[in-house]
Structures are given as structure tokens and as C-alpha cells.
Amino acid sequence: RRIVAKGSSYFLKAIKAGEDALKRINDEEGFSENYLIFMQQLSNRYFNRAMFLLTVREDHASPTRAEDQGLLDLMTCKDMDQEVVDNGDRDGFKGDDDVYFELLMGRITGVLRLLKTGYSDPWGIEELFEGARNALVAALQEPDHHALFRDIQPAGQMQRLDSALIEYYLWLASCQTDDGGTRRECVELAAVIAIRMMFETNI
Structure with missing residues (x-):
């Protein structure tokens, strides 16, 4: 203490x-x-x-x-x-052009940690994901020059966001008590994102 x-x-x-x-x-x-x-x-x-x-x-x-x-x-x-x-x-x-995306990724990481320790969503994490996705899409309009891709390539930044999404969907699945549609949908969404990441890696 x-x-x-x-x-x-x-x-x-x-x-x-x-x-x-x-x-x-x-x-x-x-x-x-x-x-x-x-x-x-x-x-x-x-x-x-x-x-x-x-x-x-x-x-x-x-x-x-x-x-x-x-x-x-x-x-x-x-x-x-x-x-x-x-x-x-x-x-x-x-x-800096990359600051907002990094800020949102930090917020997402923190809120995910809270969700996993038993807190209800205290922020509205899907808003954070939407904001990060929009910032990334905007940056992808100039992939060769945007500051967001100075140290990490576009595919790498996309995979950072996708990894957080997978973590979120798997957490959602773990919260479902039924064996029905909702849990399965969350797992399938996580799987689809993971497969997409593998495809992007092999491009």
C-alpha cells in the first residue's frame, strides 16, 4: 500500500x-x-x-x-x-500526423486491459476502434509520405490495429455464456481478421 x-x-x-x-x-x-x-x-x-x-x-x-x-x-x-x-x-x-493514431492505440490498449480485469466498457471502445481505423484510412491516402509509416510500413500499422481487434472479439466471445450465435460470431470475426493478416503478410 x-x-x-x-x-x-x-x-x-x-x-x-x-x-x-x-x-x-x-x-x-x-x-x-x-x-x-x-x-x-x-x-x-x-x-x-x-x-x-x-x-x-x-x-x-x-x-x-x-x-x-x-x-x-x-x-x-x-x-x-x-x-x-x-x-x-x-x-x-x-x-505530428501520426500522433492521433498512436494516441488511439494507447487508449485501446488500456481499455482492453480494463475489460479483461472485469470492468464494463468505461469508454466505448468501439468508438476508439472507429477513430483509429479512420485515421489509418486517411493516412493510407499517401502511404509513401505519411509520418505514420515512417518507422512501420502500412501493413504493419494495419496489423497493429487488427491484433487489437482480434483481442477484443475474443474477449467478447469469452463473455458469452451461451453456445449460440453471438459467441460463434465473435470467434469467426477474430478468425477472419487473423486470416486477412496472414494474407497481408504474404503479399
């Missing part, structure tokens, strides 16, 4: 520092590009604390409070992510 308390204190200080920096930028520059950059960084800190609290809640001094705070942090993060997306184009904030 001492380690959990120390970690909680670290995240609290990091978020407080981020909130102060965001307020200072807002006072000095208003709703600017820097404001959006710092908002995204602060959103990441909320997400990281959420993952921490929801993962270690049983070892926390107050498990219920840890869970409540973790779920609240997730919703705060989701709202901030959406605000950055909604206002980014309007205010000229672009960032």
Missing part, C-alpha cells in the same frame, strides 16, 4: 502541475495552439492515473474511492481528447 500511496501522490502532483500550466497558458495566450498541446498532455496524465488506480484498486487504502476516481479520470480524459479533436483544425493545431 505504501507503493500505491506513493504512486497516487506522484500522479496527483503531475496533474496539478499540468492544470497550473494549462491555466497559465490560457491566461497568457487564450485558446491557442499551445493550449491544445498542453491539454493533450494533461489528458494523457489523467488517462495514466486512471489506469493506475483501476489496476491497483484492491491494494488501495480505499478501493471504492480509487475506482470512482479512476473512472472519473477516464471520462475527463475522453472529454479532453474530444475537445482537442474538435478544436484542433479550427485553431491551427495539427501536431
Whole structure:
């Protein structure tokens, strides 16, 4: 519990520092590009604390409070992510072209981990998959020049997303108590994606 308390204190200080920096930028520059950059960084800190609290809640001094705070942090993060997306184009904030896809993949990985530990879907993971797919499709319009493919080829990025989808569908299948259609459909969807990945690898 001492380690959990120390970690909680670290995240609290990091978020407080981020909130102060965001307020200072807002006072000095208003709703600017820097404001959006710092908002995204602060959103990441909320997400990281959420993952921490929801993962270690049983070892926390107050498990219920840890869970409540973790779920609240997730919703705060989701709202901030959406605000950055909604206002980014309007205010000229672009960032690196690969940042948004990587952000979504990180969110997907975290939410999948929570689902596997017994939480109900706290975010709406299918929204994350849709956003990542849209970002990838947009990047594929310029496969030779897009920053997303600077270190990993298009097929590799597609397979990263497909691997997460397989993991999600297999988790869905494991949640079904019946031997009927829903469970079978989820397994078949995972199998179809896996076969497609093998085909892409052999192109």
C-alpha cells in the first residue's frame, strides 16, 4: 500500500502541475495552439492515473474511492481528447500526423486491459476502434509520405490495429455464456481478421 500511496501522490502532483500550466497558458495566450498541446498532455496524465488506480484498486487504502476516481479520470480524459479533436483544425493545431493514431492505440490498449480485469466498457471502445481505423484510412491516402509509416510500413500499422481487434472479439466471445450465435460470431470475426493478416503478410 505504501507503493500505491506513493504512486497516487506522484500522479496527483503531475496533474496539478499540468492544470497550473494549462491555466497559465490560457491566461497568457487564450485558446491557442499551445493550449491544445498542453491539454493533450494533461489528458494523457489523467488517462495514466486512471489506469493506475483501476489496476491497483484492491491494494488501495480505499478501493471504492480509487475506482470512482479512476473512472472519473477516464471520462475527463475522453472529454479532453474530444475537445482537442474538435478544436484542433479550427485553431491551427495539427501536431505530428501520426500522433492521433498512436494516441488511439494507447487508449485501446488500456481499455482492453480494463475489460479483461472485469470492468464494463468505461469508454466505448468501439468508438476508439472507429477513430483509429479512420485515421489509418486517411493516412493510407499517401502511404509513401505519411509520418505514420515512417518507422512501420502500412501493413504493419494495419496489423497493429487488427491484433487489437482480434483481442477484443475474443474477449467478447469469452463473455458469452451461451453456445449460440453471438459467441460463434465473435470467434469467426477474430478468425477472419487473423486470416486477412496472414494474407497481408504474404503479399
